[in-house]
Amino acid sequence: MRSISEIGEHHLIRRIRERAGDPPSWVTIGIGDDAAVVEPARGELDVITTDCQIEDVHFSRAWMSMREIGAKALAVNISDLAAMAAAPRAATLSLALPPALLVDDFDAMIDGFLDLSRLAKVPLVGGNISRSPGPIVIDVTLIGSARRRRILTRSGGAAGHLLFVTGSLGAAAARIERFEDTNTQGSYERSEGSYERPVFLLNLAREVAANRLASACMDLSDGLADGVSQMATASGTGAVVLSSKVPVDPTATLEHALRGGEDYELLFAVPPRRRRGFEKIAGRSTTVTCVGEMTKAPDLLLDEGPLGGGFAHF
Amino acid sequence: MRSISEIGEHHLIRRIRERAGDPPSWVTIGIGDDAAVVEPARGELDVITTDCQIEDVHFSRAWMSMREIGAKALAVNISDLAAMAAAPRAATLSLALPPALLVDDFDAMIDGFLDLSRLAKVPLVGGNISRSPGPIVIDVTLIGSARRRRILTRSGGAAGHLLFVTGSLGAAAARIERFEDTNTQGSYERSEGSYERPVFLLNLAREVAANRLASACMDLSDGLADGVSQMATASGTGAVVLSSKVPVDPTATLEHALRGGEDYELLFAVPPRRRRGFEKIAGRSTTVTCVGEMTKAPDLLLDEGPLGGGFAHF
Numbered sequence: 108m109r110s111i112s113e114i115g116e117h118h119l120i121r122r123i124r125e126r127a128g129d130p131p132s133w134v135t136i137g138i139g140d141d142a143a144v145v146e147p148a149r150g151e152l153d154v155i156t157t158d159c160q161i162e163d164v165h166f167s168r169a170w171m172s173m174r175e176i177g178a179k180a181l182a183v184n185i186s187d188l189a190a191m192a193a194a195p196r197a198a199t200l201s202l203a204l205p206p207a208l209l210v211d212d213f214d215a216m217i218d219g220f221l222d223l224s225r226l227a228k229v230p231l232v233g234g235n236i237s238r239s240p241g242p243i244v245i246d247v248t249l250i251g252s253a254r255r256r257r258i259l260t261r262s263g264g265a266a267g268h269l270l271f272v273t274g275s276l277g278a279a280a281a282r283i284e285r286f287e288d289t290n291t292q293g294s295y296e297r298s299e300g301s302y303e304r305p306v307f308l309l310n311l312a313r314e315v316a317a318n319r320l321a322s323a324c325m326d327l328s329d330g331l332a333d334g335v336s337q338m339a340t341a342s343g344t345g346a347v348v349l350s351s352k353v354p355v356d357p358t359a360t361l362e363h364a365l366r367g368g369e370d371y372e373l374l375f376a377v378p379p380r381r382r383r384g385f386e387k388i389a390g391r392s393t394t395v396t397c398v399g400e401m402t403k404a405p406d407l408l409l410d411e412g413p414l415g416g417g418f419a420h421f
Numbered sequence: 422m423r424s425i426s427e428i429g430e431h432h433l434i435r436r437i438r439e440r441a442g443d444p445p446s447w448v449t450i451g452i453g454d455d456a457a458v459v460e461p462a463r464g465e466l467d468v469i470t471t472d473c474q475i476e477d478v479h480f481s482r483a484w485m486s487m488r489e490i491g492a493k494a495l496a497v498n499i500s501d502l503a504a505m506a507a508a509p510r511a512a513t514l515s516l517a518l519p520p521a522l523l524v525d526d527f528d529a530m531i532d533g534f535l536d537l538s539r540l541a542k543v544p545l546v547g548g549n550i551s552r553s554p555g556p557i558v559i560d561v562t563l564i565g566s567a568r569r570r571r572i573l574t575r576s577g578g579a580a581g582h583l584l585f586v587t588g589s590l591g592a593a594a595a596r597i598e599r600f601e602d603t604n605t606q607g608s609y610e611r612s613e614g615s616y617e618r619p620v621f622l623l624n625l626a627r628e629v630a631a632n633r634l635a636s637a638c639m640d641l642s643d644g645l646a647d648g649v650s651q652m653a654t655a656s657g658t659g660a661v662v663l664s665s666k667v668p669v670d671p672t673a674t675l676e677h678a679l680r681g682g683e684d685y686e687l688l689f690a691v692p693p694r695r696r697r698g699f700e701k702i703a704g705r706s707t708t709v710t711c712v713g714e715m716t717k718a719p720d721l722l723l724d725e726g727p728l729g730g731g732f733a734h735f
């Protein structure tokens with residue numbers, strides 16, 4: 108059982124490169140030089156997002172497998188591009204790793220990342236490996252593209268537009284709470300379809316945008332309450348969420364759904380005249396649920412009380 | 422003296438946005454949505470790099486000011502784009518921060534980053550803030566562009582090409598050693614011109630590339646020995662470095678220059694018939710020194726012995 112400190116940075120990069128395989132032809136320079144070189148998508152805008160996963164903040168080795176940790180670091184970024192209705196094109200991976208990390212665990216983490224990268228057709232083009240004096244830190248930047256008039260932002264909503272969410276909410280938060288409560292050790296059984304979900308939502312969001320069925324979109328990484336608040340604030344509206352309409356996952360509570368996040372689900376604002384088209388297109392292979400609407404009055408409400416916030420990072 | 426945990430993530434993002442000011446018109450969507458949207462440079466390739474600075478690995482609050490820590494996180498990335506002769510276009514900033522960090526220190530770090538970002542004309546377009554259970558982690562991704570035939574890689578060298586370095590080497594490694602030896606506390610006096618240097622080398626590398634005066638280039642982040650080894654290996658050659666020719670900074674030793682790195686200097690391979698042109702263009706405002714050459718024989722030599730490696734991260 109070798110640790111990564113025994114084989115060194117250059118060998119770790121070589122292991123990643125071997126696992127990643129040959130990049131597509133439009134990657135002019137891939138892993139291994141000072142920077143990567145990529146042909147831009149013709150006639151489209153660049154869409155850029157970055158998100159970081161930190162051990163014992165965003166994940167724990169006690170209740171996730173290394174493969175899933177690697178996949179999650181990419182999934183949260185795919186979710187951000189989905190929220191813009193952009194197509195991912197190239198990923199970079201910046202790792203800070205404790206020297207005692209086992210090479211087998213390193214490989215599993217990279218494999219998890221690369222499995223999802225293949226599924227999403229987003230080649231890994233570069234990155235960086237450093238020593239961490241503390242937790243594992245996995246920072247991913249994803250560069251994608253989209254046509255100018257098909258980008259969905261948070262700020263496009265308007266009073267009267269309906270708030271729709273995909274799938275069900277709260278499962279991730281409930282699962283984390285359960286694991287933390289029971290101090291469960293050992294490898295974590297990932298839920299069915301969790302790898303495919305971010306890719307699936309990507310395609311859904313792009314189809315919604317191509318058919319101009321939504322006015323705004325964002326991902327629910329910090330819970331429904333945070334998402335609705337941010338979208339309404341960016342759009343210059345208020346909002347009301349009806350608690351009875353929130354599609355709470357059977358394993359979770361309303362609080363998990365409102366404040367938890369991390370389910371890889373999307374929030375859309377839909378003009379009322381687009382409702383049928385939206386439900387038809389988006390509903391083809393996932394459930395979509397209207398949970399409320401944007402309002403002219405600036406208040407953020409859950410039924411008749413204040414909506415409150417989402418997950419607080421500090 | 423408030424800590425960042427007292428004001429929360431959304432307020433920290435707002436502080437960054439206010440300090441960053443308005444982005445240029447080609448940034449369609451800047452800080453604050455799920456992802457940033459940028460118009461690509463017409464007719465050029467995208468060049469992407471990412472590099473991470475970790476407290477007590479790459480920097481220490483004992484011997485650097487917060488402004489310099491912020492600037493360094495961007496500088497190391499500018500140095501990577503300089504090594505490709507690419508022009509930076511957009512930066513993302515991913516921060517993992519201990520909750521007890523003071524807001525004043527946060528602001529100073531951001532100001533250091535933004536001072537250099539203005540100097541390099543590379544707007545901050547997005548990012549991420551998380552809680553760190555340990556050190557400060559600053560991960561920067563820089564997206565730039567360059568014309569296809571003007572990109573400098575590590576692999577373009579050939580036997581007989583001369584190895585040139587800019588400036589003098591070893592000062593950064595010597596300084597770090599000095600601070601570690603004496604356990605010097607308190608704020609760090611940054612050396613004259615250290616902010617400007619990466620931007621300056623960027624312009625120099627682009628002029629060298631535009632005039633086709635070099636066959637390969639890389640930055641010396643892990644010291645001259647590591648740089649020469651990597652460039653020779655990528656180019657399929659060996660190399661010999663002459664110790665008497667290495668431009669060792671007056672404050673440093675040959676070992677610092679060979680194994681230390683972090684001076685923001687560049688290594689170029691120059692075909693002999695381009696020597697005069699290279700020295701003239703590159704030498705206009707910095708010193709350039711020929712320290713050896715690439716060889717047909719695959720050995721990596723310092724004078725007549727083995728060259729050895731650079732800084733090891735693990």
